[in-house]
Amino acid sequence: MATMIDDAKRLAIASKLSDLKVVQDVLIANEQKFISLFSGDSEIRDRFQDMLEDDRKNMGILDTVIVQYGVQAKPKESVKKMAQMAQQASDSSELSLYDKVAQHELLKHQQVMSGILIHKAAQVVGADIEAAITPLNAVNFENRAHQEQLKGVMEVIGVRELTGKEAQQGLWARVQDAMAALTGVAGSVVSRTDDEMNIQDIIRMDHNKVNMLFMQIEGTEDPQKIQEYFGQIYRDLNAHSIAEEQVVYPAVRPFYGEHDTQELYDEQSEMKVLMDSIKAMSPASPDYKNQVRRLKDIVMDHVRQEESTMFAAIRNNCSSDQQEQLATQFKTAKSNFQKQMADSMK
Ligand SMILES: [Fe+2]
Ligand SMILES: [Fe+2]
Incomplete structure (x- = not known):
């Protein structure tokens, strides 16, 4: 295994933090599109509206974390390309709504994993990094909760596209339960802190x-x-x-x-x-x-x-x-x- 000098490790984590921002931009852009795509379905539209508000706020938290971290680096080219492709997919006329939301859920999943990965890397490199990236917890928590909501949305529109009928009642309640359970299972990497920082x-x-x-x-x-x-x-x-x-x-x-x-x-x-x-x-x-x-x-x-x-x-x-x-x-x-x-x- 290659050994990296520690400044290189710090730079690699800085670049991963920049990757998070690139993906966050796409998430925000997609959610804006979904709000208009689902303008006729207030249940789903409102969920994307809430998600968009969270994601805009989380962009601010990502900025805070990057500044707090103290080393700035550029995102990876491959991540920028992947982000571009994800944005094209959400504009594509060939994909169904279900496909588009499925792509979005994948992107959320990647974002959650990157956030967790940064935490794990920080634990290896230094306690000061862990301290700097603490606010990332809130972003991870919300992205994880968004994933559950997106799965719910996928079930509803998937059933509609396949059968022309509405999915069974009780689906949204199950989504709520899954979100509530998150706080328990996810532990310290995913916890919630809400207030604006002064x-x-x-x-x-x-x-x-x-x-x-x-x-x-x-x-x-x-x-x-x-x-x-x-x-x-x-x-x-x-x-x-x-x-x-x-x-x-x-x-x-x-x-x-x-x-x-x-x-x-x-x-x-x-x-x-x-x-x-x-x-x-x-x-x-x-x-x-x-x-x-x-x-x-x-x-x-x-x-x-x-x-x-x-x-x-x-x-x-x-x-x-x-x-x-x-x-x-x-x-x-x-x-x-x-x-x-x-x-x-x-
Ligand atoms: Fe001072
Ligand atoms: Fe000071």
Whole structure:
């Protein structure tokens, strides 16, 4: 078996995450078509309408996960081709409605498996990755539930196409039962978290992830691992700091106060200087871990201030809508920075 260096593993998972987005785009496009194809059947049309809303929301979650993951990569060409073919199939005049929904169900199935695969890969590569991709749980759960609904839809239209008659009563109740049972059987890979994430949630996720990376460095003596983990800390902390400085600090300054806000900027400058000096060191050097520990202390002090007084100030001064808007802006700022970094490495 080929052994990959760990950055290559991280890149491979990043590419798989991009694949998810490509397929998600097709799912959304198909569901829009189904809504008009089933305009005369409100039962089925409403199901596609709900599915479409879930899938649009899940596209946002995929964006969050990719930014949180901290490494961006392009989707595979083969996945893009497969997506194109799936879209052509849903436009084809030769396929029956049943065939089209069957294709859609297959695509959902692939999406579920890719989501689960990413979880399994994360368990092998690093705890920080598991932490970053947690929101993928909600996407997996819903895709799994959608699969059950699509099977129900297939039964209804399949019976209609074959016999011209309606399927037996009670089918939709069975679909509901199957969906309810999912939460029980699917376990931790598929669980549901609903609420929109606000800025505090997003920042806290980043903080937890970086803390986990520090612990991973602490727990190994392998210079290659240490370099991999520090590389991720370097990328994550830079993206996180820049997004805070572009979006969060200017927004909180008026109510959090000039002095406290300035302190946060100053601490981040200190972090950047230290990070760059560690980056220039050899991970095998005897002082390396001491320097990483120093960085950890500075970061964790800073994190405590943000999560206590800054979060309280945000809660007291921003509406829930504003807190969610800040989260979106923060994600965009991080994502732009990550794309720049990915481009500069080419
Ligand atoms: Fe910060
Ligand atoms: Fe922070």
